[in-house]
Amino acid sequence: MGKIKNLIKKVYFFLVQYVYLFPGGKRRKKKPCLEPFIVPDGAVELNVRIAPVYKNKCGIVTIISDDGVYKTAKALKALANKFSLPITVAGTVKNVAPHMKFWKELNDDPYIELVNHSYNHIRMEEGTHISSDMTALKHEIYHSQVFFEKITKRKTIAYVCPENQMCRLGYQVLKESGYLGVAQGSRGYNDLEILSDTANNPGSWFNLKRMGICDKSEQSPNVMRQSWVDKARENNKWLIEMWHNVSDDITKGYQTITTAEASEHLAYLKSCENDLWIAKFTEVIKYLAERQSCVAKAYWLDGHVICYVDPKNLELDIFTQDLSLLVDLSNVNNKCPEKMIEVKPGQIQRVKL
Numbered sequence: 001m002g003k004i005k006n007l008i009k010k011v012y013f014f015l016v017q018y019v020y021l022f023p024g025g026k027r028r029k030k031k032p033c034l035e036p037f038i039v040p041d042g043a044v045e046l047n048v049r050i051a052p053v054y055k056n057k058c059g060i061v062t063i064i065s066d067d068g069v070y071k072t073a074k075a076l077k078a079l080a081n082k083f084s085l086p087i088t089v090a091g092t093v094k095n096v097a098p099h100m101k102f103w104k105e106l107n108d109d110p111y112i113e114l115v116n117h118s119y120n121h122i123r124m125e126e127g128t129h130i131s132s133d134m135t136a137l138k139h140e141i142y143h144s145q146v147f148f149e150k151i152t153k154r155k156t157i158a159y160v161c162p163e164n165q166m167c168r169l170g171y172q173v174l175k176e177s178g179y180l181g182v183a184q185g186s187r188g189y190n191d192l193e194i195l196s197d198t199a200n201n202p203g204s205w206f207n208l209k210r211m212g213i214c215d216k217s218e219q220s221p222n223v224m225r226q227s228w229v230d231k232a233r234e235n236n237k238w239l240i241e242m243w244h245n246v247s248d249d250i251t252k253g254y255q256t257i258t259t260a261e262a263s264e265h266l267a268y269l270k271s272c273e274n275d276l277w278i279a280k281f282t283e284v285i286k287y288l289a290e291r292q293s294c295v296a297k298a299y300w301l302d303g304h305v306i307c308y309v310d311p312k313n314l315e316l317d318i319f320t321q322d323l324s325l326l327v328d329l330s331n332v333n334n335k336c337p338e339k340m341i342e343v344k345p346g347q348i349q350r351v352k353l
C-alpha cells in the first residue's frame with residue numbers, strides 16, 4: 001500500500017509542477033501580450049480616429065440565412081464563392097447535427113460563417129411556456145452555443161432569435177452566456193452606433209433589426225431588396241438581410257427564393273462593394289463594439305507613423321477584428337494629409353511614409 005501511496009504522490013507532484021505551474025501547462029490561462037505604448041521624446045502626437053465603418057465605407061450589409069437547412073447551405077456556399085461575398089448562416093442544432101461532416105468542412109470556407117439560431121427553433125417570447133422555464137431556455141441558448149463552438153472552434157458571440165422574439169429570462173441567459181450581438185425580427189436599419197440597452201429595444205445590441213427577404217412591397221422583390229442596400233449606403237446604416245431558403249423549387253421550404261433571384265441581388269451587392277462593407281454578422285459585431293470601446297493613439301517619428309489601439313476592457317482573444325484608423329498627417333506631411341491604417345485592438349502598427 002505504501003508503494004502505491006508514494007506513486008500517487010509522485011504523479012500528483014509531477015502534474016502540479018509540470019502541467020499546472022509551468023508555461024505550456026494545460027491549466028495555465030493564456031494572457032494576451034500587450035505591448036506598452038509610449039510616445040518618445042521628439043515625436044509628434046497625431047490626431048487619429050477610428051472609421052465608423054471598416055475601410056471607411058459608407059454603410060454595412062450583412063446577409064443572414066436562417067435555419068441552417070442543408071440543401072440551402074450548399075446553395076449558399078456556391079453563391080458566396082461565385083460572388084466572393086460573405087454570408088452568415090444561422091443554424092439550429094436540430095438542422096445542423098445530422099450533417100456534421102458537411103458543417104465542419106464548411107467552417108473552412110472563407111465566405112460562410114455559422115452562428116447560433118437555437119437548439120429546436122421554438123418560440124421564446126414573453127408568455128410562452130418556455131419563458132418561465134430556465135432549464136429549457138438554457139438548452140435553447142447556452143447548450144446550443146456549446147454545440148456550435150465545437151464546430152466553429154471559436155467563441156460564439158452571435159445569436160439569431162428563432163421566430164424573431166425573446167422573453168425576459170431569455171435575455172438574461174443570452175447575457176450570461178456571453179453573447180454580444182442578437183438579431184431579432186424588428187424591421188429596419190441599424191445605426192452605426194449601437195445602443196447598449198439590452199432590453200427589448202429595436203436597434204440595441206440584443207435586438208438588432210433586419211429586413212425580411214420576402215417582405216411585402218409595392219415594388220418587385222429585387223427592386224425592394226436593392227432599395228434597402230441603397231438606403232444603407234445613403235443613410236450610413238447597417239442593413240441586416242434576413243434570408244431563408246435558396247432553392248430552384250420554390251414550393252419547398254419557408255420563404256424560398258430561387259438561385260437566380262439570389263444571384264441577381266448578390267450581383268447588385270457586389271456592384272456596391274466600393275461603398276459598402278459587406279461582412280459577416282460576427283465581424284460587424286466585433287468592429288462596432290471595438291470602435292465603441294477602444295481608443296486609438298498615434299505619433300510621427302523619423303518618417304514613420306506609429307499607431308496603437310488601446311483595447312480598454314475588451315477581451316483580446318474575442319476582439320480580433322482589424323479597425324481602420326484615420327490618421328491626420330496634415331501637420332507633418334503635406335503630400336498625404338490623411339492615412340488609413342489597419343490595426344487590431346491591443347496592437348502597435350508602424351508604417352513608413
Ligand SMILES: [Zn+2]
Pocket residue numbers: 066067117121161162163
Ligand atoms: Zn428561423
